[in-house]
Amino acid sequence: MIYILDTANLQEIKRAYEYYPMEGVTTNPSIISKEKENFIKRLKDIRKIIGKESMLHAQVLAVTAEEMINEAKYIVNEIGGNIYIKIPVTPEGIKAIKILSKDGVKITATAIFTAQQALIASKAGADFVAPYVNRIDNISGNGVEVVGDIVELLELNNLTTKVLAASFKNVQQVNEVSLRGCQSVTVGSDIMDKLIEHALTELSVKQFINDWKNAYNKTTVL
Ligand code: G3P
Numbered sequence: 001m002i003y004i005l006d007t008a009n010l011q012e013i014k015r016a017y018e019y020y021p022m023e024g025v026t027t028n029p030s031i032i033s034k035e036k037e038n039f040i041k042r043l044k045d046i047r048k049i050i051g052k053e054s055m056l057h058a059q060v061l062a063v064t065a066e067e068m069i070n071e072a073k074y075i076v077n078e079i080g081g082n083i084y085i086k087i088p089v090t091p092e093g094i095k096a097i098k099i100l101s102k103d104g105v106k107i108t109a110t111a112i113f114t115a116q117q118a119l120i121a122s123k124a125g126a127d128f129v130a131p132y133v134n135r136i137d138n139i140s141g142n143g144v145e146v147v148g149d150i151v152e153l154l155e156l157n158n159l160t161t162k163v164l165a166a167s168f169k170n171v172q173q174v175n176e177v178s179l180r181g182c183q184s185v186t187v188g189s190d191i192m193d194k195l196i197e198h199a200l201t202e203l204s205v206k207q208f209i210n211d212w213k214n215a216y217n218k219t220t221v222l
Contacts, residue, residue, distance in 0.1 A: 002184035004055065005192065006166060008035045008042055012189040013049050020196070024055030026130075026166065026186040028086065028110065043079050052081035057108045057128075057164075057186075059086035060096075068096035072105055084127065086110040089117045094124045101125025108164060113141070115149035122154055122161035128184070129154075132167035133177065144173060148180035155181075171195055 004024040005016050008031050016022050025046055032039055043058055050056065056079065060071040072085040085100065087093045088111040097107050101124065108128040109121030113136055118129040131150060133143030147165050154161055162183040168174050171194050174185055187195070213219055 001178055001182075002162075002164075003192070004057070004164065004184060004186040006031065006186040006188050008032050008046065009189070010045055010049060013046060016189050016192055017050060017054075020192055022050075022054070022192075023184075024057065024082075024186075025050055026057040026086070026108075026164075028059045029061050040075075040078050043075070047079055047081055055082050055084055057084040057086050059088075059110065063090070063092060065092045065095035065099065068093065069099055072096070072100050076105055082106075084108045086130070087126075089121050094120060097121060097124040097126055101127075110166070112150075113139075113146070115146055115153055118150040118161075118163070119153050119157065119159075122157075122159045126161055128162050128164040130164045130166045130186070133165050133173050134167040134169040136167075137169075137173075143167070144176040144180065147177045147182050151181040 002023045003021060004026050005013055005022055006026045008027045013025055032042060035042055047056055058075050060068045062068045062071050068087055075085060076083055084106045086108045087096055089109050097109060101107050107126045108130055109126035110130040112118050112129055112131040118131060121129050129150060131147050136143035136146055147163060150163050164184045164186055165177045165182045166186045168187050168191050174195060209219055
């Protein structure tokens with residue numbers, strides 16, 4: 001499993017990279033807009049925190065293939081390092097994915113709601129496909145099942161594209177896509193914290209300290 005952070009907030013990124021085994025950051029135009037800062041400056045600041053090796057996924061805003069390609073090349077040149085360009089799976093997006101992937105640009109196909117959208121994006125050359133789990137659940141679909149279908153279809157077609165499940169609102173959704181063979185997830189920092197927190201773990205630690213203190217009258221093994 002590859003854990004990625006779905007935010008452009010610098011404090012959240014710093015903290016998650018300090019505490020957890022993070023391997024990348026994903027953004028989209030909505031996430032960037034929340035920070036109310038210049039797009040390229042924010043991406044550069046994120047790059048400074050996560051380093052050149054860590055994945056940074058940044059999305060185009062254009063709607064025609066030609067403009068998407070221009071934006072993609074601009075972002076790649078400005079940001080560098082391990083950069084992935086996110087492109088929505090519209091027909092124009094698929095056309096752009098075909099052209100950019102042939103040019104060696106790494107692509108994350110995004111805004112995916114069906115397994116066939118993911119399969120077509122993969123065939124077009126996407127490195128990652130990003131199904132929106134919670135948004136699928138919210139239209140009375142089953143986001144986890146769609147992720148499972150995508151994993152299966154990519155395997156059946158011998159495709160090396162990875163599934164980067166996105167749009168999570170709870171820990172259970174993350175756990176279920178993990179069990180279905182999803183290779184990577186992108187989550188908000190709140191979900192990342194919740195994946196590791198457990199009241200009984202905290203209680204166990206308190207008990208260890210109490211027992212030690214009663215026996216040795218100190219709170220360290222040193
Ligand atoms: O990475 C895609 C994700 O940001 C969409 O999530 O929470 O807006 O549905 P959400």
